[in-house]
Amino acid sequence: MPGLSFSNQNQSRRPGLWWIPIVLIVLSIVLITLCVRADGGGAFAAARNAVQTVSKPIEHLCSGLSTPFKGVASIGTDDEKEQLQKENEQLRTLVSELEEYRQQNQRLLTLTQLADTYALTTVSATVVDTTSGWDRTATINKGSNDGIAVGMGVMSSCGLYGQVESVTSTTATVRLINDAHSSVSAMVQGSRARGIVKGAYDGTMTMEYVPVGSTVAEGDMVISSGEGGTYPHGILVGTVRNVEVDSSKLYYRISVEPIFNLQSCEEVLVLTGNEDSTATVIDQTLLDQIIANSRTSSSDTASAGAGSSSSSNAQSAGTPSTSDTTASAQASSQDGSSSAATGTSTAADTSSSGKSGSAGSSSSTAGAAASGGSNE
Amino acid sequence: MSKPLVYTITFVVCILFQAGISPAISVAGCAPDFLLIPVMLVAMRSGAGAGGIAGFFCGLLYDLMGANVIGGMALSMTIMAMIVGLLASNLNSTSIATVVVFAVVASLFVELVYGIIVMLTAIDAGGAAAVLVFHSIPTALYSAVFAIIGLLTIGLVLADDAPSMPAQLGGGMNRNKMPRMKSRLK
Structure with missing residues (x-):
């Protein structure tokens, strides 16, 4: 050399x-x-x-320029085979698109119900990019032109999502709740034990400063407590996975599992204001639906090629109504464990959405959630 | 091609690549750091002082384009540029292998120091070791690939000015131009 x-x-x-x-x-x-x-x-x-x-x-x-190159398909040799393959590809794309519309419709309906339930002033946005590694952030397609400002809370159809970190005129960067620099004031739904949920580099979340002696069990729901004012009270953060006493022996160190994959979220609501701070009662059926929704959406992604159910659901995707929601929820229940209960609860939620709508069908757990009262 | 022009083009292209191309070609969350190229170029060609300045401002730009603590990448790139500048100035001849080693080690150094800084400033450093291993090292190697390609390409462009030294990568410029460059720098 x-x-x-x-x-x-x-x-x-x-x-x-x-x-x-x-x-x-x-x-x-x-x-x-x-x-x-x-x-x-x-x-x-x-x-x-x-x-x-x-x-x-x-x-x-x-990103826009590179997108078309990501899906370049291979080219066949035989004309007929090539034509059939092309047709097959088109049909697959169509089915995939229709399935996408169905899922998006379902998510948007849940988001709308959430905004109604909490009486929130929100701006809906689409996640255009996410990062992982040292920082877990997402870029959304709305910015200061749409009224978004630094520090505003962000929620998805499945629960709490993050907080706006920086804003440009047309985009905003959201720091996810499982980022190592994030912390959320939260409480265990059943026992009302309060603490701070912190993120970590590996994407896990830990709830700290919950006094030893509080009743916390595996599987309990963790919701936002509303303290600090960034997030409203009662939004789902995750579920308790593991409880252990920390080194000081004064507090529990609770491992919290996010209810959904934060990195794969697509539509979010930015909380630009709270019209009625007293309307922070979360409906248990809505909560159930959120959980079912997050579980079915992940299984739906795997079974995106389910032709018949997708196409029938897609017909109703354009006009969201009570019957449409029920149909889509029932169809999604074919996939997995959420069963017909999801369908009925969806119908109930749609008909009873609003500030007072949650009272009728609230179970004892929902009552406990409601006892948190007004937004601190 | 004159050195200031090469520097300017390298900076502009790498900043544009960092802003636009880097996120688009990220693999499993690992995006290459194109700003490593101009910093290493300046450090190797102009020494620790100029390299440190380039490292600071490129690192600051990286910090401002991201969402992590501001100053983290500025610090790691300044230190890296200083070390590279000092080492390069003490080498009489730099082979392609040396450039490759410099790029890989510098990239690993920058990513690991940056990772440690981010980890130290976090609320909870849980899982940081895993991110260091599974994010920082792949990112560093990914960045090193582009740094090697970039540095060798720029070296070839600079070598065009030195017809008597066709194999030299950025050996500088035509020796006849040296006095003029010196007086310009003064």
Whole structure:
């Protein structure tokens, strides 16, 4: 291999610049300290928003340009075979699209019911990108032009989703609740034991500061407590997976399992305001539906090619109504465990959605949820 | 092609790639860091001082384009550029193998230091070790691939200016131009 001289000897010996990296290293440490102390807000948020206002459109443009190349199919040799394959592909695409519409319809219906139940002022948005690794964030297609601001809570059809981290005019970055930098004030639904749910790098969530002696059992629902004002009271956060006493022996360390895959969420509601802070009663049937919805959506994804049920459901996708919801819910119940109960509860929810609609069909658990009262 | 022009083009192209291409070609959450290329180029060609400045500002840009703590990547890239600059200035001749080793080690260093900084500033560092292993290392290797390609390509472009040294990658510029460059820098 021939000798190469990538480095430039003459310029590297310039003595005037050696101290600059040292100053910059110190400056970086100061920046990190200030950023952590300011919790990423203030001037840091403004600078980040300014940069992302320029960088996000470029990202979207490149994402849009690369999308067609991701689904390039192989080309056959025989004409008839090729034609049949092409037709088959088209039909598969159609079935997939119809199934997509059906699922989207179901999710949007649940979202609408949630917004009605909590009497929230919301802005619906679509998740266009998610990141994992050191930061678990999602980019949504709505920004400050739509009234979204930093710090607003975000929920999905299946429960709590995250908090707006930064905003540009047309997009916003949402930090997911299972991000290591996230924390949510929460409570165990059955015992009303309060604590803080924190995320971690591996995507798990832990509920801390729940006093030892509180009644917490595996499978209990964890809901937002409403403290702090970012999220309304009673939104589902996850379920209790494991309970152990922490090293101080004063508090439980509760492992919380998200009820759905946060990374695969597509439609969300940004909580831009709360019209009626007292209307924070969650309907148990709606809660059941959310859980069933999150479970069936994952199994539906696997069985997207179920032709007949998909096409029949898709016919009702365009006009959401009570009967449509029931039909789609019943159809989805064919897939798995949620059974016909999902269908009936959906119908009940649709007819009783609203601020007071939850009272009629609330079970004892729902009553417990309601006892949290007004938004703190 | 003059060095300032090459630097400018490299910076602009890499920033655009970082903003647009990097998220589009991410694999399992691992997106390549294109900003490593201009930082390493400046560090290897112009020494620790200029490399440190490039590292700081490119790292700051990376931080501002992401959602993590601001200053984390700026710190790791500044340190990396300083070390690369010092090492490169003490090497009389840099082979392709050396460039490859520099790119891989620098990329791993940046990702691991950045990971540790992010981990230290997190509320709960649970699962951080797994992310270091399963995210930082693959990301570093992915970034290193592009860094190697980028650095060698830029080296070839720079080598075009030195017809007497066709095998030299960025050996610099035509020796006749050196005095002029020096006076310009002064």
